[in-house]
Amino acid sequence: MGENHAPVFIANLVSRNRSERIWKNLLQISTLIGIIFLIVLLLNIINQSFGYVAIGYRVPPAKLVGPGQTLENLDIPQLAGILRQRVSPGLLKQLENDTPLEQFSQVNLVNLVMAKIAKPEVVKTWSFWQSLSMREEIKQEVGQLPETRLVFFSWVRPDLVSNSQSSNPLIAGVRTALLGSLWIILIAIMVAFPLGVGTAIYLEEYAGDNHISKVIRTNINNLAGVPSIIYGMLGLAVFVRNLAQLTSGAWLGFSSPETANGRTIVSAGLTLALLVLPLIIINAREAIKSVPDTLRQASYGIGATRWQTIWHHVLPNSIPGILTGTILAISRALGESAPLVVIGASTYITVDPANVFSRFTALPIQIYQWTSRPQAEFRNLAAGAILVLLTLLLSINAAAIVLRNRYKRY
Amino acid sequence: MDTFITGKIDVKHVSIYYGKFRAVKDVTISIPDHKITALIGPSGCGKSTLLRSLNRMNDLIPSSHIEGSITFHGMDIYERSVDPVEVRRHIGMVFQKPNPFPRSIYENVAWGARINGFQQRLGHPSLDEWVEICLIKAALWDEVKDKLRSSGLSLSGGQQQRLCIARAIATRPEVILMDEPASALDPIATLRIEELMRELAAEFTIVVVTHNMQQAARVSDYTAFLTMDHDRSGILVEHGNTPQIFTNPVDSRTEGYITGRFG
Amino acid sequence: MIPSQTKLIDEKVTSQLLKKRNRLGERFIESTLVFCGFISIFITLGIVFELGKEALPFFSSTDFKLIKFLTGTTWQPQIKLFGVLPLVMATLTTTVIALLIAIPFGIGIAIYLSEYASVKLRSTIKPTLEILAGIPTVVYGYFALSFVTPFLRVLFGKDVVEIYNTASAGIVMGILILPLIASMSEDALAAVPRSLREAAYGLGATKIETTYRVVIPAAISGLAAAIIVGISRAIGETMIVALAAGAGPKFTFNPFQGAETMTGHIVRVSGGDLSYDSIDYNSLFGISLLLFFMTLSLNMLSQWVVRKLSEVK
Ligand SMILES: Nc1ncnc2c1ncn2[C@@H]1O[C@H](COP(=O)(O)OP(=O)(O)OP(=O)(O)O)[C@@H](O)[C@H]1O
Ligand SMILES: [Mg+2]
Secondary structure (H helix, E strand, O other): OOOOOOOOOOOOHHHHHHHHHHHHHHHHHHHHHHHHHHHHHHHHHHHHHEEEEEEEEOOOHHHHOOOOOOHHHOOHHHHHHHHHHHOOHHHHHHHOOOOOHHHOOHHHHHHHHHHHHHOEEEEEEOOHHHHHHOHHHHHHHHHHOOOEEEEEEEOOOHHHHHOOOOOOOOOOOOHHHHHHHHHHHHHHHHHHHHHHHHHHHHHHHHOOOOHHHHHHHHHHHHHHOOOHHHHHHHHHHHHHHHOHHHHOOHHHOOOOOOOOOOOOHHHHHHHHHHHHHHHHHHHHHHHHHOOOHHHHHHHHHOOOOHHHHHHHHHHHHHHHHHHHHHHHHHHHHHHOOHHHHHHOOOOOOOOOOOOOOOOOOOHHHHHHHHHOOOOHHHHHHHHHHHHHHHHHHHHHHHHHHHHHHHOOOO | OEEEEOOOEEEEEEEEEEOOEEEEEEEEEEEOOOOEEEEEOOOOOOHHHHHHHOOOHHHHOOOEEEEEEEEEOOEEOOOOOEOHHHHHHHEEEEOOOOOOOOOEHHHHHHHHHHHOOOOOOOOOOOHHHHHHHHHHHOOOHHHHOOOOOOEHHHOOHHHHHHHHHHHHHOOOOOEEEEEOOOOOOOHHHHHHHHHHHHHHOOOOEEEEEOOOHHHHHHHOOEEEEEEEOOOOOEEEEEEEEHHHHHHOOOOHHHHHHHHHHHO | OOOOOOEEEEHHHHHHHOEOOOOHHHHHHHHHHHHHHHHHHHHHHHHHHHHHHHHHHHHOOOOOOHHHHHHOOOEEHHHOEEOOHHHHHHHHHHHHHHHHHHHHHHHHHHHHHHHHOOHHHHHHHHHHHHHHHHOOHHHHHHHHHHHHHHHHHHHHOOOOOOOOOHHHHHHHHHHHHHHHHHHHHHHHHHOOOHHHHHHHHHOOOOHHHHHHHHHHHHHHHHHHHHHHHHHHHHHHOOHHHHHHOOOOOOOOOOOOOOOOOHHHHHHHHHHOOOOOOOHHHHHHHHHHHHHHHHHHHHHHHHHHHHHHHHHHO
C-alpha cells in the first residue's frame, strides 16, 4: 500500500524447475510407451509365427516305409505301391483319372502319401518364446506322446503364400485370399482413381469458391470420417442386393447358384472404391494445389485452354503426389476387412477366383477367420498371415516414399 | 460497317473490381500499334490488374469483374461471343518472375505453337525452324542451340525470361504484355531484356509495367502514370510521350512521383 | 499528345478473329469433371437413402417403439425386443477405455514432440506413429485377443476377466487411435506461432509453464478436434471389437465381461447367411443409421470447433 514498498517475490525457481523436470519425464515416458506399444505388437506377432509344433499322424510315415528309410528317398514304384495299397478304390480312380500313378513325379507322390495316408495333424503348438525358454520341458512332454514328432515350425513360409485354404493348419495357405485381395483392389482403384482425380481437378481447377463447391468439400471431409462398416452396409444394400443382376454376372451369363446373390469380387471392389474415394480426392487435391500458379498463368498466357493447361502442365507436375495418395489408398484397401465381412466374404473357398463374378475372400478376412477360431494352431497361422500382410503393406508404403522423394520438383 | 479507332487496343472507362473492392477506376487509354507503352505508378495502384485485363487473364481470378470496354482491332474483347483463349493467343504475356515450363527448352517454345494449331506447310517454316526463329528473335538462340533438349529450368534467370519471351512470340501474337519483366533479374540481364524489347517493338505492340523509372524512360515510347485515389482504387493520371512525361509532366502528382524516384 | 493512328478496320474480319470456338472436347471434359464432383454428394445421399430404405421396415414395424428402442436393455430381434442400449453401452465402454489411453498418451506425445524433442528425434518418432496408424485393424484385433486379454487375465485373475471382454478391446482401440490423436494434436501445437512462446519465455516462464499457460490454450481448438475425431473413430471401429469384445449383446457395466458393440453386432450378424427382409437384416440397417449419424455429427462438430475457435483467436 505504501508507495515506498517494492512488491515481494519469493525465490520459487527451485520448485518450478522441479515440476519442469517431472513433467518432462512424464512426457518422455508417454512417448516411450507409444513406441513400446508398437514393439510389443510386432513382437507378439513374431512370437506367434515361429515355434515348436508337435505333429501327430493318422498313420506315421515310419510305419509306411521299411526300417532306416524315409518317405523322401523311396522311388516312384514304391510310393505308388503304398498308395495303391492304402487308398480307397474310389479315390484311386479319381487320382488316376488322367495318368497312372507311376507317371507322377516323385515329389508329387510323396505329397500325396502325406496328404492321403499319413495325414499329419497338429497336436500342440508353442510360441517362439516358449520354444526358447522351455525347450527341455517341451521335448520331454512330446517324448511321452506316442508317434508324435516335434518340429520347429515357421508359420510364415512359401507354402503359406502358395497353398489354398485348408482345414488342416499345417498345409493351409492364403493363396485364394491373396488373389482375392488383388482382384478387389484392382477394381477398387480402377474405379476410384479416375473418379477421385476427376473430382480433385474439378474442385481445384474448375469450381470457384462458390456454395456448391464448399458443400462438396465439406462433404468429402465428412465421407473420409464415415466408419468403414457403413460403406459395407451401403455396398450390401446397393451392390449385393439392388444390383445383384449386374454384380452376380447374370447379365453376362456367369450366373451360378453360388454367386447369384451378388456377393462377388465386383461388389467387394466397388464397395472399397467408395471407401477409398475420399482418400484419393483429398490427396490429389493437395497435389494439384501444390503446382505453382505461375505455371498455369504461363500456359493460359499463350492461349492454352483450361484442359490443355491441366493436361499438359498441372497433371504432369502433380502426378507424383496423386500416385502417392493412390498408394496410400491401396494400402488402406488392402487392410480393410469390416466392409468385406458385411457384404458377404466367403468363409471357406479353396479355388482361385476365376473372374470378377467369383465369390471372394481377402487376406485380412482370412486373418479374421483364423483368429476367431478357438484352436491355438489357427492363431499361429493367423500370425503368419499377418506377417505376409504387413510385409505387403510395408513394401507398398516404401514405394510411396520412394516416389515422393524421387519426384520432388516444387 | 467500318469503324474508326485510335490504337491497337483501346481501353474506355474501365473499372476493375475484386469482389466489392475497386482496384482500377475509370481508366481510358489507347495503346498505339508497334510502340512500347509503359505503365508506371506506386505499388498497389492497379498496374498489373489493368495489364492483365488487356488479355483477359484477370478472368482467371473468380472474384474479379470488369466494367467499361476494351477493344482490340475495334472488337470488344469482353463481348460474349469472344473466346478468352483466342484473345490470349493474340495478346501474349510475359510475367514478373520467369516461369518456364519444367520441360525442355524446345518444348517450351513449341508447345504454344502446337496447341494453337501450328501447321507444317510447304514454303513455310517447319516447327523446328519456327522454334529457332522465335529463339533468335528472343536473342537466346546462340546460348541454347546446343541444348534444346535440356530443361528450361536449367537456364539462368535472364535466359529463362528470354525463353518466356520466345514462348510468348511463338504463337504469333500482335501484342505482348509484360509485367515487370526484368525486376527479378540483375542489371546486365535487365539491359539485355531492354534491348530485346526495342528490337521486338518493330514487330509487336508492347505494354510494359515497370517500377524502374530509368527503364521506362529508356525503352518506352509512351508512358502512362497511374496512382491511387483516396479510396485506394487506381486511376490514370496522365498519359503521353515518354520524353514529355519525364521532362515536362502536366500533373503535379506525376512530377512528384518521378522526381521522388530520381531523387 | 498521342499521334492519331486512326485507321480503317473491317469489323467482319476482326469479329472472326476472336470468335468463340466450338470447343466440344473441352466442354465434354468439363461436364465429366462436374459429374465427378457430384459423385461424393451422391454417395452421402446414397448412404442416407439406402440405409434409411432398408431400415424402414424395422422402424415402421408394429413391434417397434422409439422409446423402447432407445431405452430398452435387451436386444433380441427374434423375440421382438429391440432395446439398443446393450449395444450402445458396449460401444461407449470400449470408446471410453480407448480414450482413457489415447488422450493422455496421444496428447503427451504431441506435446513432447512439438515442445521438447529434437528435430532428429521427432523425425524418427513421427514415422513410427505413422506405421502404427497404418497397421490394419484386424491386426490390432489379433493383438487384443492373443496378448492383451491373456495379460489381463493373468493380472486380474481368470475368474474376473472373461475370455472376451470390452476392456481388452478398449485398450487396444486406444492404441489404435493414439497415433491419430497424437499427430492431429501435434499439428495443432506446431501451428502456434513462435512469438507467443517467446513472449512467455521473456517473462521468465519455464518451458512447461509456457506450454500449459500459452501453447495449449492457443491450440485448444485443434486438440479438441483431435479428440472428437478420435471418439468418432473409436465408435466406428469394428474389427477389434468383433474379435475381442465378445459375441452376443449384453447389458453390462463391467468391462471385464464380454459384450457386443454396435459395429461388432453388425459384423457378426451380417457375416452369417442373412436373408433379406428379415427383421435381423432390417434392424442392422437401423443400427447402421444410428452409427452413421453419431459419427457424422462428431465429425461435423470437430470441423465446427476448429472453425469457431480459430475465429476467436
Ligand atoms: N487476386 C486478387 N484478389 C483481390 N485483390 C487483389 C488481387 N490482386 C490484386 N488485388 C488488389 O488490387 C490492387 C491492385 O493490385 P495490382 O497487383 O494490380 O497492383 P500493382 O500496381 O501491380 O502493384 P505492384 O506494383 O506492387 O505490383 C491492390 O490493392 C491489390 O491488393
Ligand atoms: Mg504488379
